[in-house]
Amino acid sequence: MSNPTINQPENVCPDVDSLLREFFVAEMPRPWPILTLSSRSRARRVGSFWSGTHARLALAACVTLLVAGYWTLSGFFPRQEAATGVQQGPHISMKEPPSLKAVEKQPDQRPALVPMKITSPQKNSGK
Amino acid sequence: MKSRPKKPPRAAEFEDVYQRHSREVWALVYARWLNADVALDIMQETFLRLWKQWQDGSSIVNPRAWLLRVARNLAEDYAKSSFRRNGTQPPQTMNGVQGRALLPLESMARDETFGQLRKELEQLATADREILTLRYALEYDTSQIAELLDINPTAVHMRLSRARQRLAERLTAQGVQENHE
Numbered sequence: 001m002s003n004p005t006i007n008q009p010e011n012v013c014p015d016v017d018s019l020l021r022e023f024f025v026a027e028m029p030r031p032w033p034i035l036t037l038s039s040r041s042r043a044r045r046v047g048s049f050w051s052g053t054h055a056r057l058a059l060a061a062c063v064t065l066l067v068a069g070y071w072t073l074s075g076f077f078p079r080q081e082a083a084t085g086v087q088q089g090p091h092i093s094m095k096e097p098p099s100l101k102a103v104e105k106q107p108d109q110r111p112a113l114v115p116m117k118i119t120s121p122q123k124n125s126g127k
Numbered sequence: 128m129k130s131r132p133k134k135p136p137r138a139a140e141f142e143d144v145y146q147r148h149s150r151e152v153w154a155l156v157y158a159r160w161l162n163a164d165v166a167l168d169i170m171q172e173t174f175l176r177l178w179k180q181w182q183d184g185s186s187i188v189n190p191r192a193w194l195l196r197v198a199r200n201l202a203e204d205y206a207k208s209s210f211r212r213n214g215t216q217p218p219q220t221m222n223g224v225q226g227r228a229l230l231p232l233e234s235m236a237r238d239e240t241f242g243q244l245r246k247e248l249e250q251l252a253t254a255d256r257e258i259l260t261l262r263y264a265l266e267y268d269t270s271q272i273a274e275l276l277d278i279n280p281t282a283v284h285m286r287l288s289r290a291r292q293r294l295a296e297r298l299t300a301q302g303v304q305e306n307h308e
Contacts, residue, residue, distance in 0.1 A: 016298065020259060020262075024260060024263035024264035025263070026241070027157065028264050029167055032149070033171070
């Protein structure tokens with residue numbers, strides 16, 4: 001499995017191997033950190049699970065209350081069209097459009113245009 | 128486990144994965160940054176994420192591949208955060224961060240040699256540094272390195288030889304060999 005050529009490199013100064021080994025071994029943490037597992041992380045996970053469930057339940061309850069309140073209030077105040085007392089005429093879209101002949105016969109009631117005369121006051125005062 | 132009721136489920140399996148792969152994860156991150164502390168932090172973060180995945184009920188078919196992939200991603204993410212933290216300060220600013228006060232003479236000489244070696248290692252490609260780290264830090268042979276990195280054993284051998292040759296030339300040119308001896 002091991003490659004003997006690695007431990008006996010060709011054309012390489014033999015000190016490089018020992019120097020590299022010494023360097024990398026010195027760099028490695030000593031002692032190697034020990035893994036310690038406790039049930040704390042699991043307890044935290046359980047807590048977060050329940051808090052999430054509570055939040056969802058609270059949200060569902062709020063939405064339910066909102067809908068129920070809306071229905072209840074709408075039952076107390078029934079919608080009546082005559083309650084305002086305003087006579088509602090036919091809708092504008094229900095009116096029949098005027099015929100073209102009636103429009104033509106109708107005299108033009110707009111005031112006639114009067115031509116304007118523009119005078120400059122400086123000119124008059126000079127004369 | 129009945130004998131250890133306080134431990135969460137799958138704890139033994141997780142400990143086993145940690146024992147088998149934590150050094151590999153550390154080595155790959157170290158090869159990226161040449162910083163043991165950063166590698167340790169990212170290694171712990173990687174295993175924490177694996178633990179959370181397991182606690183959430185996710186099934187990971189190959190934990191080793193998953194760990195190495197997450198570690199590589201976290202190492203790349205560290206580049207962005209590191210740039211943000213350090214900004215555009217000159218490199219001399221960081222020289223004293225890891226300095227240890229009042230070292231003995233031998234340790235100072237060794238640190239100097241290691242410092243030069245570190246500079247030369249930084250010039251290498253990350254892939255070469257990965258191979259060197261696995262070879263010298265974890266004492267992996269060619270086939271183990273090839274399996275872990277998913278590359279050809281011949282390529283591992285070639286890259287390893289080339290990297291060592293390059294390092295030897297540069298270090299000799301700087302007189303490191305004489306100092307080291």
